Amino acid sequence: MNNQLxxxxxxxxxxxxxxxxxxxxxxxxVVAPDxxxxxxxxxxxxxxxxxxxxxxxxxxxxxxxxxxxxxxxNRPKDGKGILALKPGAGxxxxxxxxxxxxxxxxxxxxxxxxxxxxxxxxxxxxLDAKGEVTNPAQPxxxxxxxxxxxxxxxxxxxxxxxxxxxxxxxxxSNSCQEKDREKGSMGRPGCPILDSAGGIWQFRADKANQTYxxxxxxxxxxxxxxxxxxxxQNNQLFVMQHGRDQLHDIFxxxxxxxxxxxxxxxxxxxxxxxxNAGWPYLYYDPVKKQKILAPEYGGDGKKxxxxxxxxxxxxxxxxxxxxxLLFYTGTMFPAKYRNGAFIAFHGSWNRAPxxxxxxxVVFQPFQNGKPSGPWEVFADNxxxxxxxxxxxxxxxxxxxxxxxxxxxxxxxxxxxxTIYRIVYNQK
Amino acid sequence: xxxxKRSALLVLLLLSSGAAFAxxxxxxxxxAKQPAAGVSAAVLAAGKAVYTQNCLSCHQxxxxxxxxxxxxxxxxxxxxxxxxxxxxxxxNGLRGVDIDGEPYHNAMPAQTHLTDQQMADVLTxxxxxxxxxxxxxxxxxxxxxxxxGKK
Numbered sequence: 330m331n332n333q334l335x336x337x338x339x340x341x342x343x344x345x346x347x348x349x350x351x352x353x354x355x356x357x358x359v360v361a362p363d364x365x366x367x368x369x370x371x372x373x374x375x376x377x378x379x380x381x382x383x384x385x386x387x388x389x390x391x392x393x394x395x396x397x398x399x400x401x402x403n404r405p406k407d408g409k410g411i412l413a414l415k416p417g418a419g420x421x422x423x424x425x426x427x428x429x430x431x432x433x434x435x436x437x438x439x440x441x442x443x444x445x446x447x448x449x450x451x452x453x454x455x456l457d458a459k460g461e462v463t464n465p466a467q468p469x470x471x472x473x474x475x476x477x478x479x480x481x482x483x484x485x486x487x488x489x490x491x492x493x494x495x496x497x498x499x500x501x502s503n504s505c506q507e508k509d510r511e512k513g514s515m516g517r518p519g520c521p522i523l524d525s526a527g528g529i530w531q532f533r534a535d536k537a538n539q540t541y542x543x544x545x546x547x548x549x550x551x552x553x554x555x556x557x558x559x560x561x562q563n564n565q566l567f568v569m570q571h572g573r574d575q576l577h578d579i580f581x582x583x584x585x586x587x588x589x590x591x592x593x594x595x596x597x598x599x600x601x602x603x604x605n606a607g608w609p610y611l612y613y614d615p616v617k618k619q620k621i622l623a624p625e626y627g628g629d630g631k632k633x634x635x636x637x638x639x640x641x642x643x644x645x646x647x648x649x650x651x652x653x654l655l656f657y658t659g660t661m662f663p664a665k666y667r668n669g670a671f672i673a674f675h676g677s678w679n680r681a682p683x684x685x686x687x688x689x690v691v692f693q694p695f696q697n698g699k700p701s702g703p704w705e706v707f708a709d710n711x712x713x714x715x716x717x718x719x720x721x722x723x724x725x726x727x728x729x730x731x732x733x734x735x736x737x738x739x740x741x742x743x744x745x746x747t748i749y750r751i752v753y754n755q756k
Numbered sequence: 757x758x759x760x761k762r763s764a765l766l767v768l769l770l771l772s773s774g775a776a777f778a779x780x781x782x783x784x785x786x787x788a789k790q791p792a793a794g795v796s797a798a799v800l801a802a803g804k805a806v807y808t809q810n811c812l813s814c815h816q817x818x819x820x821x822x823x824x825x826x827x828x829x830x831x832x833x834x835x836x837x838x839x840x841x842x843x844x845x846x847x848n849g850l851r852g853v854d855i856d857g858e859p860y861h862n863a864m865p866a867q868t869h870l871t872d873q874q875m876a877d878v879l880t881x882x883x884x885x886x887x888x889x890x891x892x893x894x895x896x897x898x899x900x901x902x903x904x905g906k907k
Binding site for chain 2: 578681
């Protein structure tokens with residue numbers, strides 16, 4: 330989450346932090362990486378610590394300018410769908426409470442409010458000067474009735490700088506087949522799912538009681554987006570799409586298991602109002618670097634799709650499930666990271682029987698609001714070992730990303746519920 | 757029926773400690789060393805071939821499924837319990853049903869391209885793999901469910 334307000338608060342927080350620590354230790358109030366960097370593999374100069382173990386399915390998270398962490402849980406734990414964590418010594422944090430009885434994915438802090446989503450609705454909570462929610466039991470319901478048909482149900486949210494809120498409404502289907510995921514079933518003509526899902530919807534962030542129908546379909550032809558963020562340099566919404574699955578299972582005569590594991594790419598899209606990324610009529614082939622006509626709509630693995638659809642900004646390995654996107658605006662990390670994108674790849678399942686892939690956080694360089702140069706794996710080994718990556722039986726699955734007031738990068742894990750904090754300590 | 761469920765539960769309890777131990781292993785698990793009585797190696801081999809081609813990409817090589825998306829096939833009453841209900845999952849697919857209290861969000865497509873023999877083989881394989889041990893599913897049992905038709 331981007332924080333424009335952070336500097337004065339950071340100063341205040343640093344002062345408070347050092348006073349608090351003074352009584353405990355004579356050492357300065359630094360964020361201390363764990364001896365094993367929380368099990369992560371990081372570039373030189375970076376360190377990581379486990380901020381907290383929530384033991385819950387931690388989806389997205391937000392950090393306020395004062396350092397309070399709010400974590401959205403996929404399913405409520407002990408009746409709490411949002412956990413509040415207060416900063417403690419050495420950069421760690423403690424779960425101090427929770428609120429919101431609903432499960433979900435989206436959470437975002439901006440302009441004195443905390444926004445959170447269930448799989449149908451979006452709420453907002455007021456934050457006070459200490460970054461604490463003042464009305465945990467009585468949030469304002471700003472959007473209700475978003476479509477949830479069980480598949481691709483999560484509703485990720487982000488705000489721009491003009492008072493608009495963007496929410497993903499995923500397609501309740503893999504590839505808009507007549508019979509979802511059934512072998513040989515063809516695509517529904519003029520895919521009717523796109524009328525109500527498979528895109529990004531735009532609402533006002535400050536208006537109560539908006540209904541699904543009053544929102545604007547901002548972009549379409551997006552199968553399912555979980556990670557999304559607003560790029561303030563280019564004033565543009567970027568989203569990560571989860572590409573379609575099971576080309577071999579559904580069309581075994583056209584795709585073997587190896588092709589099915591490598592197709593299609595997971596794509597980053599730069600959206601403008603009215604954009605159409607072409608799902609379900611196409612997929613993006615990262616080897617050919619082309620938009621390929623989907624087999625459900627007459628494709629054979631080679632025929633190109635209509636060129637009118639949006640090209641991806643960047644393509645990443647197939648099926649690695651990008652669940653978090655964050656433009657880094659902090660100053661803690663070296664200059665090359667500033668205004669670039671971090672992407673949390675939750676990890677694949679649908680590459681089987683080929684080895685699985687992902688379970689890492691990637692860095693994508695940007696210049697002037699556009700992707701610039703090759704991406705690299707930034708934080709690896711969430712899975713715990715190469716074998717656990719290959720089998721898909723990862724210990725941790727990175728999901729959400731947030732930026733702390735000091736420029737730390739926070740990562741949530743919805744497998745074991747670990748909250749990570751990555752810092753740069755080299756001068 | 758009640759007795760059958762009881763015995764299935766007993767098998768489940770007996771297997772659960774071993775299954776939990778084996779869960780850490782990433783490799784595909786071979787069928788249980790001692791399949792249920794009357795289950796031949798030939799049927800298990802035929803069932804494994806059907807599984808690899810039609811089931812593995814979602815339910816995975818170890819039968820463990822995928823968190824929140826595709827349910828596991830081990831240690832679940834859906835696999836070890838009532839056979840017509842299990843056969844019906846292949847005949848009609850399954851969607852929006854919690855398994856042992858957990859939601860799974862992907863649709864399970866109907867597998868009607870499989871023959872009666874293939875359905876019987878793959879279900880027998882699943883009921884005797886991944887730490888499971890339960891009686892074979894016969895072609896006759898599959899035929900009966902398919903004859904009853906779509907729900």
